[in-house]
Amino acid sequence: MAHDELSRAFAALADPTRRDVVARLATGDATVGELASPYGMSVQAVSKHLKVLEEAGLVSRTGAAHRRPCHLEADVFDLMAGWIERYRREAEARFARLDDLLAELDAPRSKAMNDPNPREEEPT
């Protein structure tokens, strides 16, 4: 994927609705109507989102009719890898906070509440 295409793909996926549409299409093709109904959005509004996804090369449609299914063109594996990495970073941030808390619990009791660097104090 060329750099411009990649930028377009990322820009297209910056929108949460478009991300959800892609997540939905990752499990199978769907019509515009099927994609629109869960969001309480008009077919026209979803079509706008699909147009952005199409221009980014992420989605293709075999025709203009609303019954024609939308198909995910992007490499699903690459997309999933990107999502998983973001999810992983969020989990890692959570666990880093847990690391700090555990270090505090492992520090000597008298230091536990006030020492800003409890890890430097090894429990004896």
Add this chain to the structure above:
Amino acid sequence: MSTASDTSTPETTIEAPAELPTITIKRTFASAPGRVFRAFVEPELFSRWIGPHSIEARIEHWDARTGGSWRYAAWREGERIAGFYGSFHEIRPDERLVQTFTYDGAPDGVSLDTMTFTALPGDGTRLTTVSVVESLEIRNLILASGMDTGVRQGYVKLDALLRDQ
């Protein structure tokens, strides 16, 4: 997608198999299983690490025993932005914790989370969290939305999605 081969690095690994509606998270900690376990079942400890710094987790109910239940809310700038609840299905001290997890804006959606605490040499712990949801579609939505940033909108849409199917 990847597996940890070196237990000395605390890197978080995520597995989200293409064919199963699960998310597996693995991480090692430099504390004994008893300590890590406490951070999951004692509300005053849990609330200190679960959310990002910009979010305050307020425990609303907490009965950490097998068959008990829990509820907490995420607050940002004085506003309650999301609530979460579930049950403590099994509490096996220092070893295993099985919980359900639901976002209260989407009561039809539930994740079954199993946390396993494995002792490592030198007072370390390997934590393995396995979350199971109803479908691959929901699993992908959870990954795509992100738990910390997009969980609210994601689950609201998910709720609508489930209602309409």
